[in-house]
Amino acid sequence: MTVQDEPRITDREDIAKRLLRSSAKASFDPLVEIDWDAPIDRDRYATRPERVSLYGTELWERLTEEQRKELSRHEVASIASIGIWFETILMQMLVRHAYDRDPTSNHVQYAYTEIADECRHSVMFAKMVGKLGAPHYKLDPVTQFLGRVFKSIAHGPLIFGGALFVEEILDQIQREAMVDESLEPLVRAVSRIHVVEEARHMRYAREEFARTWQRHNPVARAYSRLVLGLVVYYSTTRLINPRAYAHVGLDPREARRAARRNPHWIDTKTWAARKVVATLGGAGAISGPGRYFWRKAGLLGRPGNRPAVPTRAAAR
Structure with missing residues (x-):
């Protein structure tokens, strides 16, 4: 796909119908599916060592x-805390999205279904944080305030662009973790459930972002690029709470x-963001002043080792 060619948008109701059918077939209750009584294996990492933010440093x-493994548990807990924070924001945005739409439509019914999924995910993440022996890594007051503002002002592309960003980042990290038998079993079990159910959420967000982005004029798109860049920056730079160290x-x-x-941590963030960068960059949503925040967050690679982000000029 080139940027000047608008992506093909499938029928909103048809996609939602498929997602509802998939939800009926493959949804999980983490309280039942996961053995919460099993002890944490402290001889295992919670994530691959090379994904820990300090890997390779002095x-x-x-x-x-032992300290490295402990740090891996706290970093997973910190990322899960960010996940809870953003899922709470997303649930509120989805409720607003559905508020004045037809509840008999498949589209709105899937929005309600996703809200239910996110409720279970937040409980699952919270229980995992506690089992890992970590505290709730609450965000700083500035980020908390900005989150309140964002959930109140976000419109179509911002709702689904922001959701797609956070979901894709977590998805990449968890896809790797769930198949690595050397890692802590609880983290793998949580990752497996989240990956299966988030695949539907990402499809929903990807389709709705493309649909609403096409309807916006240049001024609205410029505004969305800037706000989305800020959301990306604050979400990414808060992934690891300093208290974990x-x-x-x-x-x-x-x-x-x-x-x-x-550089290892920058490369990890670039790797985790590569799919959402391709999707949003290909749509022209990573450009202008907003692009500065994507790069400052470490999502567009290191100087001299930068992944290509599609631009309209390059497409021509």
Whole structure:
């Protein structure tokens, strides 16, 4: 697909009907599907070592193997806390999206179905955080405030572009984790459920983003690019709460600086975002001032090692 060729949009009702059918066949109750009584295996990593934000740094070399595994558990818990935060925002946005639409339509009924899924996911993530022995990594006041603003002002492309970004990032990390038998079984079980159900959510968001993006004029698109860039920046730079580093004896400020500059961590974020960058970049949603925030968040690669992001000029 080239940028000047608008993507083919399938029938909204037909897609929603398929997603509703899929939900009926493959939905899970995490409280039943997961063995919450099983003890955490502290001899295993919660995520692959190379996905830990400090991997390869001098601070990583200071840590014992036990501390590295502990840090992996806290980083997974921190990412799960971000997931809960954004899923709560998404549920509110989906309720607003459905508010004045026909509830007898498949489209709105799937929105309600996704809200129910997200409720279960938030409970599942919260229980996992507790089992991993981590606290609830609450976001800083500025990000909390911006989240309140975003959920109140977001319209079509912002609702579904923001949702697609967060869902794709988590999906890539969890797809890798769920098939790695060396990792903590609880994390793998949570990842498996989330990946299966989020596949439907991403299809819904991808279709609706493309549909609403095409209807917007250039001014509205420019506004959406900027706000989406801010959402991406604040979500990505808060993935790892600095307090996670303190739990393994590191200075949070020093560790945060090291992670921000760590080429391995930048590459991990670029890898996790590659599909959503291709989707939104191909639509022309990553350009102008908003693109600055995508790059500042470490999602467009390191200088000299940058993945291509489709632009209209390049497409021509």
